[in-house]
Amino acid sequence: MLRRYILNKTNTFINYRYASQSMLQSTIDDKLGIATLVMNKPPVNSLNLEFLEEIKSQLTQFKNDKIRGMILTSDLQKIFCAGLDITEFSNPNPERLSKICTTFQDTWLALYLTQFPTVAVINGHSPAGGCLLAMSCDYRVMVGPNYTIGLNETKLGIVAPKWFQDCMVAVIGQRKAEVSLTTGKMYTTDQALQIGLVDESVPDVDNAINKGIQFLNNFQKISPWAYKMTKDIRRQPTVQWLIDNKQKDLDFVVKSMMSPNVQKSIGLYLQSLKK
Numbered sequence: 001m002l003r004r005y006i007l008n009k010t011n012t013f014i015n016y017r018y019a020s021q022s023m024l025q026s027t028i029d030d031k032l033g034i035a036t037l038v039m040n041k042p043p044v045n046s047l048n049l050e051f052l053e054e055i056k057s058q059l060t061q062f063k064n065d066k067i068r069g070m071i072l073t074s075d076l077q078k079i080f081c082a083g084l085d086i087t088e089f090s091n092p093n094p095e096r097l098s099k100i101c102t103t104f105q106d107t108w109l110a111l112y113l114t115q116f117p118t119v120a121v122i123n124g125h126s127p128a129g130g131c132l133l134a135m136s137c138d139y140r141v142m143v144g145p146n147y148t149i150g151l152n153e154t155k156l157g158i159v160a161p162k163w164f165q166d167c168m169v170a171v172i173g174q175r176k177a178e179v180s181l182t183t184g185k186m187y188t189t190d191q192a193l194q195i196g197l198v199d200e201s202v203p204d205v206d207n208a209i210n211k212g213i214q215f216l217n218n219f220q221k222i223s224p225w226a227y228k229m230t231k232d233i234r235r236q237p238t239v240q241w242l243i244d245n246k247q248k249d250l251d252f253v254v255k256s257m258m259s260p261n262v263q264k265s266i267g268l269y270l271q272s273l274k275k
C-alpha cells in the first residue's frame with residue numbers, strides 16, 4: 001500500500017528491487033537520489049535473524065548505490081516494527097541467539113553510521129528494537145495520535161544493551177532516557193514529540209513521507225563529505241563502546257537471556273501477548 005503511494009507520488013522510481021520473500025522492499029528514485037526501505041514482514045515486522053540479515057545487506061547495497069538519502073518505513077497497517085522477535089528469546093538455541101545479537105549489532109552500526117541522511121517515517125507502533133531503528137535515523141516523523149514508541153525492555157524483564165541505551169541518551173538526553181529506560185515507558189506520538197524522541201508528528205502517512213523528503217532536501221546544498229564527517233564526530237562516542245566491546249556485549253545478552261528468571265519473564269510476556 002505504502003509502496004504504491006510512494007511510486008504514484010514521485011512517478012520516477014526507475015530502479016525497483018525486491019529482497020528475498022519481499023520482507024523488505026527497496027526503491028530508489030534515481031532523479032531525487034532517495035531510497036525507500038519498506039519493512040513488510042507481517043504481522044508485526046518482528047526482527048528475526050533472516051530479516052536482520054536482509055536489512056543489513058540492503059544498507060550495504062545502498063552504500064554502493066551512492067544514494068543521497070533514505071526513508072525507512074513499514075508497509076503494515078499500524079506497526080512500524082515490533083522489535084526483535086521475542087519467540088527467538090524463548091528457550092533459545094545459544095548459537096542462533098548469538099548470531100541474532102551479532103547481526104543486530106552490525107545492522108545497528110550500518111544504520112547509525114550511514115554516509116547518507118536517513119529519515120524514519122514511523123507509521124505505527126514502534127517498541128524496543130523498532131524504537132532503536134527509528135532512533136538510529138537522522139530524523140523521525142511519526143504518524144499520530146494513536147501509535148506508541150519507546151524502549152520497553154524492562155517490561156519484558158530484560159536489559160536493553162548499552163548501545164540501545166546510549167542511542168536513546170543521544171536523542172533525548174540522560175535524565176529523560178534514564179526514566180524512560182528503567183520504567184520501560186512507551187510514549188504516544190504527542191508525548192514522544194514533547195520529549196524529543198521524534199522530531200515531527202503528523203496525522204497521516206502521506207504527510208509523513210512529504211516531511212521526510214523535505215528533511216532530506218535540506219542536504220541538497222550540503223557537501224556529503226561535510227555531512228558524514230560531522231555525523232561521525234557526533235555519533236562516534238555512542239558507537240565506540242560497542243566497537244570495542246562486541247564480544248562482551250554479546251556474552252552479557254546471551255548469558256542473561258538463558259537465565260531461568262529471564263526465561264520465566266519472557267514466557268509470561270509472550271503469554272500476555274497471545275491473550
Ligand SMILES: CCCC/C=C/CC(=O)SCCNC(=O)CCNC(=O)[C@H](O)C(C)(C)COP(=O)(O)OP(=O)(O)OC[C@H]1O[C@@H](n2cnc3c(N)ncnc32)[C@H](O)[C@@H]1OP(=O)(O)O
Nearest residue numbers: 043044046082083084085086087101125127128129273274
Ligand atoms: C541484542 C538484543 C538484546 C535484547 C533486546 C531486545 C529488544 C527487543 O526488541 S525485545 C522485543 C520487544 N517487543 C515488544 O515488546 C513488542 C510486543 N508487541 C506488542 O506490543 C504488540 O504486539 C504490538 C503493539 C507491536 C502490536 O499490537 P497488535 O495488537 O496490533 O498485535 P498483537 O495481536 O499484539 O500481535 C500480533 C501477533 O504478533 C506477535 N508479536 C507481537 N510482537 C512480537 C515480537 N516482538 N516478536 C514476535 N512476535 C510478536 C503477537 O504475539 C501476535 O501473535 P499471534 O497472532 O500468534 O497471537
